[in-house]
Amino acid sequence: MAIIREVKAAKLLMGKLAHGADLLEEITKICVDHDIYLGRVEALGAVKKARLGYYNQHVQEYHFYDLNQTLEITTLTGNISIKDGVPVVHAHITLSDKDGHAYGGHLAPGTIIFACEVVIQVLNGPMFERGLDQETGLPLWKMNE
Structure with a gap:
């Protein structure tokens, strides 16, 4: 059974991230600096290289792979919640190369x-606080009915 909570939009922040910085670290730093503990994030642009993960459901662990090439960010979408008392950004990204091939995860x-x-x-x-979900092995939102 789905467990849903009502939230309300408070404000919208828009900006340009630093060239050469780590994408996930930059977004997380904005959240920490602006005391953002609940939200959503989206972005577009380009990266010099990427590190993406895929969650193997059978062994319940992430496997990471590197793309050592320049790529366009066609979509980045995610959410902001709390884990261990600090803001955490959970985002998925889709990237495309010079030939239009897509990579995601x-x-x-990195x-x-x-x-x-x-x-x-x-x-x-x-x-919305993250904690270990026993069924999936993932750090999911702990939501009691």
């Missing part, structure tokens, strides 16, 4: 920005 540290424009929607509502 869980955004991991994805280096060439150019990136980001939008963060800050939300007001109940705390």
Whole structure:
């Protein structure tokens, strides 16, 4: 059974991320600096290289792979919640190469920005805290009915 909570839009932040910075770390730093504990994020631009993850459901662990090439960010979407008392960004990304081939997965540290424009929607509502979900092995939102 789905467990849903109502949240309300509070404000919208838009900006350009630093060339050469780590994409996930930059977005997380914005959240920490602006005390954002609940929200959603989207971005587009380009990266110098990427590190993506895929969650293997059978062994319940992430496997990461590197793309050591320049790529366009065609989509980055994610959410912001809390884990261990600090903001955490959970984002997935789709990238394309010079021939239009797409790569996607869980955004991991090691994805280096060439150019990136980001939008963060800050939300007001109940705390969404991550904790270990026994069924999946993932750090999912702990939501009691």
